[in-house]
Structures are given as structure tokens and as C-alpha cells.
Amino acid sequence: MSLKEQQEETANDSGSLKRGMKIHHVAMLSVGGTIGTGLFLGTGYVVQQSGPGGTFVAYAFGALIMVLMMLSMGEMLVQIPVAGNVQVYASKFLGYGAGFTVGWVKWLQLAVTVPTQIVASAIIMGNIIPQVPSLVWIVGFSLLLFFLNSRSNEEYGSSSFFFSSIKVILIVVFVLVGLGMIFGVGGSQGVGLVNYTNDGGLFPTGFSPIMMSMMTAVFAYSGADMFATAAGESENPEKNLPRAIKISSLSIIISYALTLFVLVAVLPWREADLMGSPFAYVFAKLGIPSAEMIVNLVVVTSALSSANAHVFAAVRTLWSMGHFEQAPGFVKKVNKRKVPLNALIVTMVFAVFAVASSFISPDVVYLFLTSFIGAAELVVYAITGLCAMKFRKAFLAEGNHISDLKFKIPLFPIVPILLIILCILVATGMILEPTQRGALTMGAPVFIALFVGSTLWASMKRKVGVKAPDETKE
Numbered sequence: 001m002s003l004k005e006q007q008e009e010t011a012n013d014s015g016s017l018k019r020g021m022k023i024h025h026v027a028m029l030s031v032g033g034t035i036g037t038g039l040f041l042g043t044g045y046v047v048q049q050s051g052p053g054g055t056f057v058a059y060a061f062g063a064l065i066m067v068l069m070m071l072s073m074g075e076m077l078v079q080i081p082v083a084g085n086v087q088v089y090a091s092k093f094l095g096y097g098a099g100f101t102v103g104w105v106k107w108l109q110l111a112v113t114v115p116t117q118i119v120a121s122a123i124i125m126g127n128i129i130p131q132v133p134s135l136v137w138i139v140g141f142s143l144l145l146f147f148l149n150s151r152s153n154e155e156y157g158s159s160s161f162f163f164s165s166i167k168v169i170l171i172v173v174f175v176l177v178g179l180g181m182i183f184g185v186g187g188s189q190g191v192g193l194v195n196y197t198n199d200g201g202l203f204p205t206g207f208s209p210i211m212m213s214m215m216t217a218v219f220a221y222s223g224a225d226m227f228a229t230a231a232g233e234s235e236n237p238e239k240n241l242p243r244a245i246k247i248s249s250l251s252i253i254i255s256y257a258l259t260l261f262v263l264v265a266v267l268p269w270r271e272a273d274l275m276g277s278p279f280a281y282v283f284a285k286l287g288i289p290s291a292e293m294i295v296n297l298v299v300v301t302s303a304l305s306s307a308n309a310h311v312f313a314a315v316r317t318l319w320s321m322g323h324f325e326q327a328p329g330f331v332k333k334v335n336k337r338k339v340p341l342n343a344l345i346v347t348m349v350f351a352v353f354a355v356a357s358s359f360i361s362p363d364v365v366y367l368f369l370t371s372f373i374g375a376a377e378l379v380v381y382a383i384t385g386l387c388a389m390k391f392r393k394a395f396l397a398e399g400n401h402i403s404d405l406k407f408k409i410p411l412f413p414i415v416p417i418l419l420i421i422l423c424i425l426v427a428t429g430m431i432l433e434p435t436q437r438g439a440l441t442m443g444a445p446v447f448i449a450l451f452v453g454s455t456l457w458a459s460m461k462r463k464v465g466v467k468a469p470d471e472t473k474e
Helices: 003-012 023-034 043-079 086-093 096-128 134-149 153-183 207-220 224-233 237-266 278-285 291-323 341-360 362-371 373-397 414-432 434-463
Strands: none
Touching: 023 153, 023 224, 023 237, 023 291, 043 207, 043 224, 043 237, 043 278, 043 373, 043 414, 086 096, 086 291, 086 373, 096 134, 096 291, 096 341, 096 373, 096 434, 134 153, 134 291, 134 341, 153 237, 153 278, 153 291, 207 373, 207 414, 224 237, 224 291, 237 278, 278 291, 291 341, 373 414, 373 434, 414 434
């Protein structure tokens, strides 16, 4: 099947998802999935480890990988706008084994993130209202996520946009308040930019801690590819998806850049990790007595927003795998709202299991599930780069011209090649760093087993005269 025929089949498939999500819904899905506890709580740790200048180097490196990934994904996505993320393109251009592997790795990564955000939210709410048991919050938040994701995509998009907007508003308030502290707005003595250089200079901790922080910063941008999972439900994808890519990437980069500029200016780098949330620190400096309460509530909203986006992406990934016979067929069914309810039920059941495992056997099951989330992201990004190059080759081989592309990767093939190289570089850094090594040692056997097992299965079906699932699409 040609690329054009596949695009037309997707558009006309009566069992496909409904195209009802507007551009701001798609863009804010990535924002909601990316900007979370890593920004509100984790930036202080990076500042303490890397110093003022090293912090910007680390997050700039992470942002570069994110942009390379979004550009590489964008060209394929706009031309063939289907739900399922890179799993669809890996199945098409790299074979059944690659699609099967990256699909399940991505689904597991997304599904595992959901319970971690639920548990984090329950813990924070337990600190705010200690009279209510954590189990009540866990059940309540799980039911809320199920309800939001069982609605039509227009209703889901509106709820996701609302949650994400709360985070954006807090960032705007934080930056305005921080700028006031820096430049002395309101008659107070401005702190200026002395914290950038007055304690060891821009790079007081040296090069090695910056390298470690780079890996942390890369994972802080995890979730930026969630716009891809909404491609099959986007209104007018040829027009809206390129705009959504630009809006989401710029929103994420600007949010991190402005937050870090203020944070490094008002918070001495040696105190960053010790002060808890940098947002709480800034508000407390202004004498707001309930600063910690405000930040805690926003962090809960942020965590639930991230969980909401991850549920959405996990469900669409599983639904897509059902269509490629890489998951049980019942997960590809949609209800009258065009929602893949069976895939949603499977995802939430897994999330509940993961939550239970965190209490029953945290040192075995839950640790295993969460330890290779970062490694999974590298695998997905690297395969995205490979798919982008294979897609361009297949597109031109069908007699098309580069000018026919609705969204072009700039500086091709440098962008996808650089993406792959940087993913390998990060993986190498993880091997050399003892605290990060476990993610690869636990994740690599799973990735290899999935690929080898699915490839052998497809090969066996060919030998007995049955077409492998990817071949039935041709």
C-alpha cells in the first residue's frame, strides 16, 4: 500500500477515531504531558548539581533533542496523520518487529507514568488533608482520569486545556513575581543577577555534574511527543498539526527558559535543592504565608494534568497496535463517542495494578516498571529518527517531490541523524553514570526480547504461508 493510499484509508476508516480536536487541544496535550513535577519540583536539583550556567547548558541540550524529535516526527505525521505515535511509522518503514517493540515500549512507558503521578498527587493531598487516607485519593483520582478519558475527544481536549492552562498561569505569575524581585519593582531592593556569578562563577561544579544533569534534563522533556497521539483526531491535520508543533515546542522551551532565568537569579545555587520547590521559595520570599499550600495545590493539578495526558496517549497507542495486530483485537474497538473504551479499560487496569504493586512489592515489580522509563524514551526517539529517514526515502521512491511534502524536516538528513547520535550519547552517559545505569540494564533485556520475539513470530508466519500483520497492510 502506498503512502497516499494509507492516508486515504485512515481518513475513510469508519472504525477510526473522530477528528474533533482543535489546534489548541493538540498543542496543549504536549504542554500538559511535559510541564509537570519536573519543572515545579525538579529544577532545583539540577541547579544545585550544575550551577547557574550549567543549568542552562543541561536544559538547552534536552530542548535540542526535543526539537529534533518533533521535527522528525512532524514530517511523517502531517503526511500520514494517524493516531499511535511512532509505532505506526516503525511498523510501516522498519517492519513488524520494530513496530511491535516500540509500540509496547511506548505504551508501557506511558502507562507506568500514570500511577506514579496518581501516587504523587495522593501523597501531596495527604499532607494537605491528613485526615483522608491516601487510598481514597488514589481511587478518586483514578476514577477522575477514567471519566475524563471516556468522554468525546472535544470534551477531553477542553478538560486537558483547562488543566494545562493552570500550569501556564502559575509559570506566568512566577516569572512576573521573580522579575519584580530581580529588578526591585515596587520599591524593594532588587536582587539583580549576582547569583549567577558571585559563588564560583557560571560553572562552579565543573563539567561532570553538567553531563549528569543533561540526562535528567532530557527526561524532563518527556511527553513532548504526545501531539502525535492526537494526530488521528485533529481537525484539518494538514494545517493544524504544523502549527501545533510550533506552538507546543515554543511554549515548552519558553516556559523552561523563563522559569530557569528567574530561578537562578533569585535562588543561590547551593540552596536550590535544600529549599524544596523553587516556586514555593519565591512566593515565601514575598511574605505570602500560604505559599507552600498554593504550590502544593498547583503541583497536584500539574501531576493530574500530566497523568491525564499520559492516559490519552497510552490509550491511542494501544488502539493503534490493535489495528496492526500487535495487541489483542478488542482494544481497537471504539464506542459511539469514537472513544477506544476497551483500550482505556486495559490501560487503567494496568495503572491500578502498578499502584498496588507500589505498596505490595515496591522493590520488585514497581521498581522494575519505573526504572526504564527514561531508557524507553531514548529508544522511541532514536527509532523516530530512523523512521523519518525511511519515510523520506519511501516518499520520493513513489515519484513524489520534496516540494509535495506538507511539512518538511529542515536540514534533512542532518536533523534525524543528529537525533540518533544524541540519543546514543545520552545512553552512553547513562552507562557511565552508576545512578543511571540500572535504567538501561533493566530496560535493554525487555527491548531485545520484544523485538526478537515479535520478529521470530512474524518470520514463522511467513514460513507457513501466512502473511505477517505488517504485510497485510501492503
